[in-house]
Amino acid sequence: MPSFSPLLVVAVALVDADGRVLLQQRPPGKAMADLWEFPGGKVEPGETPEAALVRELEEELGIETHASCLAPATFASEALGEKHLLLLLYVCRKWKGMPEARHATALQWLRPAQMYALDMPPADLPLIGLLEALL
Numbered sequence: 001m002p003s004f005s006p007l008l009v010v011a012v013a014l015v016d017a018d019g020r021v022l023l024q025q026r027p028p029g030k031a032m033a034d035l036w037e038f039p040g041g042k043v044e045p046g047e048t049p050e051a052a053l054v055r056e057l058e059e060e061l062g063i064e065t066h067a068s069c070l071a072p073a074t075f076a077s078e079a080l081g082e083k084h085l086l087l088l089l090y091v092c093r094k095w096k097g098m099p100e101a102r103h104a105t106a107l108q109w110l111r112p113a114q115m116y117a118l119d120m121p122p123a124d125l126p127l128i129g130l131l132e133a134l135l
């Protein structure tokens, strides 16, 4: 019998005043180590996607934002091992604080077109063109 076990993940394109987007590098020892990703993470049971993203941004980058500053942009849908990843991507242009790499190996700001040169998770690749058109 076919089964569907969704993994709900939220992520964000933080966009600065120059139209550049923040990516973070996943740390060694984690799944997809060293790949460049949009900040975010799994939605916990009982959490709204927006609350999860506000929480992840505080935990991972030490920045503060609000659900009203998160604009839904697009999504990715991709098999991931036994599960199926549903990644909701938001755009955010307003936050407080300077992002710092609390969990990631490194951070970088770059234009969507520059992302093609980086190693990113397979689910993220279709998102690049969409961000190029959007930003």
Ligand SMILES: Nc1nc2c([nH]c(=O)n2[C@H]2C[C@H](O)[C@@H](COP(=O)(O)OP(=O)(O)OP(=O)(O)O)O2)c(=O)[nH]1
Pocket (backbone or CB within 6 Å): 009, 010, 011, 031, 032, 036, 037, 038, 039, 040, 041, 042, 043, 080, 085, 087, 121, 122, 123, 124
């Ligand atoms: N944050 C993020 N995760 C992504 C992206 N692309 C992608 O395939 N993923 C996958 C990698 C992981 O399987 C999953 C996110 O899980 P995670 O382990 O990073 O989430 P988390 O921060 O809640 O971490 P943890 O508590 O499980 O350690 O989504 C992306 O651009 N950003």
